[in-house]
Amino acid sequence: QRPKNFPPGPPTLPVLGNLLHLSTDDPLNDFERLRKSYGNVFSVFIGPQPAVVINGLKAMKEILVIKGTDFAGRPQDMFINHVTQETGVVMENYGTVWREHRRFALMTLRNFGLGKKSMEERIHEEIQHTVKTLENSIGTTLNPQIMFHNAASNIICQVLYGKRFEYNDEMIKVIIKCFTDNAKMTNGPWAMIYDSLPMVRNLPLPFRKAFKNYEIALDIIKKHKETKVTGEPRDFIDCYLDELEKKNADMSFSEDRLAGYSLDLYFAGTDSISNTLLTGFLYLMGHPHIQERSQQEIDLVLEGKDRVSFEDRNNMPYMQAVIHEIQRFANIGPLSVFHATIKDTELMGYSIPKGTMVIQNMRSVLMEEGQWKFPHEFNPENFLNEKGEFVKPEAFMPFSAGPRVCLGEGLARMELFIIMVTLLRKFKFIWPEDAGEPDFTQIFGLILTPKPYRMKVQLRSNQ
Numbered sequence: 159q160r161p162k163n164f165p166p167g168p169p170t171l172p173v174l175g176n177l178l179h180l181s182t183d184d185p186l187n188d189f190e191r192l193r194k195s196y197g198n199v200f201s202v203f204i205g206p207q208p209a210v211v212i213n214g215l216k217a218m219k220e221i222l223v224i225k226g227t228d229f230a231g232r233p234q235d236m237f238i239n240h241v242t243q244e245t246g247v248v249m250e251n252y253g254t255v256w257r258e259h260r261r262f263a264l265m266t267l268r269n270f271g272l273g274k275k276s277m278e279e280r281i282h283e284e285i286q287h288t289v290k291t292l293e294n295s296i297g298t299t300l301n302p303q304i305m306f307h308n309a310a311s312n313i314i315c316q317v318l319y320g321k322r323f324e325y326n327d328e329m330i331k332v333i334i335k336c337f338t339d340n341a342k343m344t345n346g347p348w349a350m351i352y353d354s355l356p357m358v359r360n361l362p363l364p365f366r367k368a369f370k371n372y373e374i375a376l377d378i379i380k381k382h383k384e385t386k387v388t389g390e391p392r393d394f395i396d397c398y399l400d401e402l403e404k405k406n407a408d409m410s411f412s413e414d415r416l417a418g419y420s421l422d423l424y425f426a427g428t429d430s431i432s433n434t435l436l437t438g439f440l441y442l443m444g445h446p447h448i449q450e451r452s453q454q455e456i457d458l459v460l461e462g463k464d465r466v467s468f469e470d471r472n473n474m475p476y477m478q479a480v481i482h483e484i485q486r487f488a489n490i491g492p493l494s495v496f497h498a499t500i501k502d503t504e505l506m507g508y509s510i511p512k513g514t515m516v517i518q519n520m521r522s523v524l525m526e527e528g529q530w531k532f533p534h535e536f537n538p539e540n541f542l543n544e545k546g547e548f549v550k551p552e553a554f555m556p557f558s559a560g561p562r563v564c565l566g567e568g569l570a571r572m573e574l575f576i577i578m579v580t581l582l583r584k585f586k587f588i589w590p591e592d593a594g595e596p597d598f599t600q601i602f603g604l605i606l607t608p609k610p611y612r613m614k615v616q617l618r619s620n621q
């Protein structure tokens with residue numbers, strides 16, 4: 159039963175709600191269909207749980223920015239909260255614990271950027287491994303999935319654990335396996351059953367494996383503590399432990415939370431970057447004229463320079479536009495991270511009770527007609543004005559906006575810029591002649607991924 163004056167939506171079934179209206183393979187098309195029938199703000203029932211689905215810039219701005227605090231909670235009592243033992247930050251509800259942990263992460267990430275070895279330095283170091291992998295692939299073709307994943311993983315590992323891991327390192331392999339299995343489950347029918355039918359939660363069903371996986375990953379992280387020296391923080395984990403030793407009784411910090419927290423940051427910061435890069439190089443191979451124009455700008459601006467710095471972006475409007483257009487098409491977090499209302503509130507004339515789950519359909523903004531010069535076309539002109547200057551339309555919000563905006567946005571933007579410019583300066587990326595036409599279809603998940611593909615690389619003649 160919909161609460162009074164709740165957004166409209168399709169009729170519901172007992173227990174299942176609207177589960178039969180939503181495909182677990184790709185609910186994005188279902189949301190688009192429902193939007194046509196019920197408007198930009200509609201509701202669905204995930205089992206017995208009501209959720210409001212938000213579409214279009216106007217409604218999105220209202221929940222993220224104008225009434226950002228009212229909508230800044232996270233749904234609780236779900237599969238993902240239980241698996242992570244409510245120790246992370248991404249799914250932490252709005253309140254003191256979330257605020258203190260978010261502030262600590264923002265400050266520590268910033269300090270690592272200013273420290274002896276700057277964040278840029280760490281990124282450049284890691285790219286050398288990517289460059290080697292690409293050089294070794296000259297003359298053959300390469301599936302870049304693992305290469306980009308490793309690069310993104312090692313950059314965030316440098317920040318969190320103070321070191322990079324060899325590509326075949328056992329610890330990282332185990333953590334990734336545990337997490338990949340859990341991400342699949344969170345997105346699939348077993349999580350829906352767990353969320354919809356609380357009476358089955360303690361039964362020995364396949365979702366129990368996710369709890370075990372999380373424990374394995376936590377244990378590995380806790381071992382890091384054994385090598386720590388007080389007052390000499392090597393990384394994010396050490397900084398947190400130092401904070402903990404100060405024993406400020408008011409703080410919500412704890413060792414258990416640290417382990418969950420670092421896993422949150424690790425996963426938020428790995429697949430997001432690697433899938434954006436994968437999408438980016440796919441589009442650049444599919445649009446060689448855009449790749450060439452980017453390279454011309456890079457050559458001009460970096461002439462006589464050893465390597466690119468993040469500052470150079472201010473002189474590269476075209477490259478900036480290309481990266482933003484890639485992010486618009488990659489739409490890697492298609493439903494962002496679900497929000498929840500922290501009090502009774504209103505949205506576009508509807509009443510939304512406290513604790514309601516809120517789902518954001520990001521494509522409805524990133525491709526909204528009226529917001530973009532070429533909403534459905536891959537075209538960097540979407541981010542350039544008539545003078546060729548870089549401009550960022552309001553509807554560009556792949557990192558979301560408001561109090562819950564992506565905590566790693568600064569790091570992510572730096573990584574994407576430095577990695578893409580370094581690789582485009584050195585290599586030409588070519589779609590293999592025998593691979594048919596590039597396929598831009600995405601595979602739905604918590605994070606959208608392109609279908610696996612292979613690339614051919616050549617050293618650029620002027621390098």
Ligand code: HEM
Binds near residue numbers: 248562566567570
């Ligand atoms: C292209 C790269 C990335 C994209 C597109 C992206 C996007 C997002 C989005 C859409 C959200 C949800 C915001 C909301 O709930 O309204 C989010 C949250 C978050 N992201 Fe990112 N992200 C990226 C990279 C990163 C990186 C590198 C890190 C690691 C440092 C990171 C850490 C986080 C964290 C911790 C949150 C939760 C924030 C909170 O709940 O307060 N992200 N991100």
